Amino acid sequence: MAERLDTPRLSRRKILPPFFSDRDAFGKISESIARFMGTPRFILWLTMFCIAWITWNAWGPEDLRFDRAANGFTALTLMLSLQASYAAPLILLAQNRQTDRDRVTAEQDRQRAERNLADTEFLAREMASLRIALSEVATRDFVRSELRNLLEDLLEERESARGPGRDAPEGAAPPRTDGEQPAGR
Numbered sequence: 001m002a003e004r005l006d007t008p009r010l011s012r013r014k015i016l017p018p019f020f021s022d023r024d025a026f027g028k029i030s031e032s033i034a035r036f037m038g039t040p041r042f043i044l045w046l047t048m049f050c051i052a053w054i055t056w057n058a059w060g061p062e063d064l065r066f067d068r069a070a071n072g073f074t075a076l077t078l079m080l081s082l083q084a085s086y087a088a089p090l091i092l093l094a095q096n097r098q099t100d101r102d103r104v105t106a107e108q109d110r111q112r113a114e115r116n117l118a119d120t121e122f123l124a125r126e127m128a129s130l131r132i133a134l135s136e137v138a139t140r141d142f143v144r145s146e147l148r149n150l151l152e153d154l155l156e157e158r159e160s161a162r163g164p165g166r167d168a169p170e171g172a173a174p175p176r177t178d179g180e181q182p183a184g185r
Contacts, residue, residue, distance in 0.1 A: 027097050034094035037087055046083075050076065 036042055053076050057067045067075040138146075 027093060030090045031094040031097060034087075034091045037091065050080075 053067070054069075054073060057065045057073065057076075058069045067073050
């Protein structure tokens with residue numbers, strides 16, 4: 001029977017099991033190594049190692065030298081090349097992970113900026129609507145002036161209704177025009 005194209009194939013057994021199943025753990029390890037390689041401490045240790053290597057192989061006991069100066073310190077050159085060949089991919093992996101983190105941070109910053117802009121626009125619209133609403137609301141001073149005007153109009157009507165020469169009845173308090181309540185009320 002022919003295989004169908006719409007069904008996935010069964011996975012093949014691999015000869016070797018995966019060495020690192022957690023890619024994030026390997027990435028963290030590589031970042032820590034790359035971070036250490038970028039420090040002055042690493043350069044100092046590497047320099048001390050190379051000086052010790054060259055010193056031992058140039059001036060150490062003849063029968064204990066393992067990398068001859070006459071050969072140009074071939075083993076040291078190979079070790080430094082090996083270190084560099086591992087350092088470059090580790091540094092690139094760390095840079096890729098940092099790029100991914102920067103991308104996520106930039107996206108979060110963009111979303112936060114959009115929310116802040118929307119909030120600012122909302123608050124500006126609310127303030128504008130409050131200004132419009134407050135322009136239609138009577139203030140305390142406006143109400144007081146209207147009450148004074150009304151009181152003055154009532155007093156004028158009262159004076160005109162009494163007629164000229166008629167005084168207020170005895171014991172009646174004169175009307176107040178300063179907006180205060182008479183005592184006892």
